[in-house]
Amino acid sequence: MNIDWSVIPTFLPALLAGAKVTLFITFFGLIGGTILGVLTGLMRAYGNKLVNGLALVYVELIRGTPIVVQVMFLYFALPIIFKIIGQSYGIEALSKFRINPMTAAVLTIIINAGAYIAEVVRGALQSIPKGLSEAGLAMGLPRWKVLAYIVGPLAFRRMIPPLGNQYIVSLKDTSLFIVIGVAELTRTGQEIMASNFRAVEIWTAVGLVYLVMTGILSMTLRLIEKRMRIL
Template identity: 60%
Template sequence: MEFDWSVVWPALPLLIEGAKMTLLISVLGLIGGVIIGLIAGFARAYGGWLSRNIALVFIELIRGTPIVVQVMFIYFALPMAIPDLRIDPFSAAVVTIMINSGAYIAEITRGAVLSINNGFREAGLALGLSRRETLRYVIMPLALRRMLPPLGNQWIVSIKDTSLFIVIGVAELTRQGQEIIAGNFRALEIWSAVAIIYLVITLVLSFVLRRIEKRMKIL
């Protein structure tokens, strides 16, 4: 079969819509993931025995299971366990990215805050700041700079992970490509276009993140 780019142009509007959905899911999921990750990461780094172990169980459970299993559990299993619960595919996808990325961001957070020299913490306390104020005004600004590169990597991973949500029918980029192929049977061209769109998104994001890191002089 000859490669024919002309079959891609009519499909571009649907592929672009799928790309927008992919980005929306990844952005919303990452925002929630950062919140979850900060809470779990600080619990691991500074929490008491109970909070440390709850966070540890959450992190190991999520990191030890495939994301496709997680989304199928949320979308199919939870409504069976909770009869009144109704979850649409989009919400299931966003929640899955939140939980999945949150577990990895928790370890990013823990590593970043613990990497800050104890001298900064001692200096904050010596200036009369409380332990909480020291964490907020001294440790976190420094830790966030070190967290930025791995957070960018996590965003890229989450963008690619959205392709797995094809199993629950989310109209993201991969799903749109599959539906187009079902109509024109041009798998080679369409999957090539899908791959190029993913590549463009990740390359642009990588470039932007590198510029931000350079501007902030990440150490």
């Protein structure tokens, strides 16, 4: 079989539809993951031993397991656990609990990205000299204002590069949700290839679409980093 690049425009609408699903999962997953990561990072940086310990358990549990295992657990194992609990305690709603593939994918990105973002936040906050916080407190500012107006803006500048890296990784990680049948870009490419066996053309096109998405994200983050840079 000869390589025929002219077939790519034929498959492009389907690939772009898959890319939309990828972007949907990434967008909502990273919004939730960023919120969860910031909260967990604050717990790690400023929480007491109990709060810090709980946050650490979450971070280590997620960072120590593959994202494929996490999504498989949410999609296959969690409903079984809820069913057992529901049957044991007579809670019918739990017995009928199900989770659809899209929800499982978004939740997985939230949980997975949140753990990595938490360490980015913790590291950035703890990298700010303590003297700045002490000066703010000495001026009579409450701790939340010290964090919001002094430590936070400085830490955010340091977070941008590692946050950008995590966002790109999470976008590419959506390709692993092929295991639960989510119709994202990689799954779409696989289905197209299965019908015509144009492996070179299809996977080249899939790779280029990923490059465009990650490239746009990278340029956006570089622009933000440049505008936030301390001169």
